[in-house]
Amino acid sequence: QKEVEQNSGPLSVPEGAIASLNCTYSDRGSQSFFWYRQYSGKSPELIMSIYSNGDKEDGRFTAQLNKASQYVSLLIRDSQPSDSATYLCAVKPLNTGTASKLTFGTGTRLQVTL
Amino acid sequence: ETGVTQSPTHLIKTRGQQVTLRCSSQSGHNTVSWYQQALGQGPQFIFQYYREEENGRGNFPPRFSGLQFPNYSSELNVNALELDDSALYLCASSLDRVGEQFFGPGTRLTVL
Numbered sequence: 001q002k003e004v005e006q007n008s009g010p011l012s013v014p015e016g017a018i019a020s021l022n023c024t025y026s027d028r029g030s031q032s033f034f035w036y037r038q039y040s041g042k043s044p045e046l047i048m049s050i051y052s053n054g055d056k057e058d059g060r061f062t063a064q065l066n067k068a069s070q071y072v073s074l075l076i077r078d079s080q081p082s083d084s085a086t087y088l089c090a091v092k093p094l095n096t097g098t099a100s101k102l103t104f105g106t107g108t109r110l111q112v113t114l
Numbered sequence: 115e116t117g118v119t120q121s122p123t124h125l126i127k128t129r130g131q132q133v134t135l136r137c138s139s140q141s142g143h144n145t146v147s148w149y150q151q152a153l154g155q156g157p158q159f160i161f162q163y164y165r166e167e168e169n170g171r172g173n174f175p176p177r178f179s180g181l182q183f184p185n186y187s188s189e190l191n192v193n194a195l196e197l198d199d200s201a202l203y204l205c206a207s208s209l210d211r212v213g214e215q216f217f218g219p220g221t222r223l224t225v226l
Contacts, residue, residue, distance in 0.1 A: 043217040
């Protein structure tokens with residue numbers, strides 16, 4: 001079982017629709033969760049972080065975390081063509097005061113169509 | 115506020131050579147983490163430097179080594195390059211060891 005799993009896609013949604021991106025993780029001790037957006041040929045850009053169960057909203061983005069189900073998701077409302085990118089889910093295990101590495105999924109490619 | 119910078123942007127090497135990649139952390143950040151991203155994959159953690167000390171390492175062989183300097187900039191060195199080392203190398207800086215990580219533009223390394 002992979003540590004962080006994402007559907008590779010592509011996920012195709014029409015402009016103006018809601019895009020729903022999902023991620024599951026295997027380490028039950030994980031404490032911090034992140035969504036990065038990566039345009040083709042570019043580096044990952046942090047768009048959301050979430051640390052406790054429930055929803056966190058930032059503009060058109062909503063991150064949802066369910067630690068019991070080991071599941072984190074990202075909703076993008078009013079999807080725009082500029083949202084077309086690969087979305088990487090990253091998980092940080094329980095911090096013991098030593099290295100805080102991020103474990104990434106392989107990413108979900110989102111295509112927003114006109 | 116200056117973001118994370120990396121140099122060079124692109125690099126082509128041949129098998130067996132050595133390479134040094136450089137990273138300048140974001141202003142105020144004292145922690146640098148290095149990742150390798152192969153095509154179609156998520157970034158893989160190589161190691162982290164905190165206040166000039168290695169602070170954890172991923173599943174990479176010893177020929178991957180690094181340094182962090184007093185100004186918190188960092189270098190990644192790879193010896194005896196192999197074809198599989200071809201990838202995008204990403205540096206991320208954070209306020210501290212547990213803070214959010216912000217990536218630089220990356221260095222694309224091609225090993226022929």
